[in-house]
Amino acid sequence: MTSYTRSLQINLASRAILDTYQDVLNSTTGIDWAIFTYEGGTNDLKVQATGSDRLGGLGEEFYDGRIQ
Numbered sequence: 001m002t003s004y005t006r007s008l009q010i011n012l013a014s015r016a017i018l019d020t021y022q023d024v025l026n027s028t029t030g031i032d033w034a035i036f037t038y039e040g041g042t043n044d045l046k047v048q049a050t051g052s053d054r055l056g057g058l059g060e061e062f063y064d065g066r067i068q
Contacts, residue, residue, distance in 0.1 A: 020047045033058050 023031040030052040037048040051057045 014044070014046065016047050017045055020050060023050065 017036065020031070020034045020036075023029040024034050031050050032052055032054050034050045035048040035058070036045045038044065039046050049057075
């Protein structure tokens, strides 16, 4: 049996990612969800969108051909 290990290196150092994550966890901000995507051609994540509509607008933020 052959075993393959794949490494995924993601840069999570962005202040915007941390702030957005905390906003989703914090019930007083009103932010219900967040979508993150890769910065073009890098391993750096960026905030694509956030919402406060209880997942109502979440589906509108997904795009074919984009890793999210």
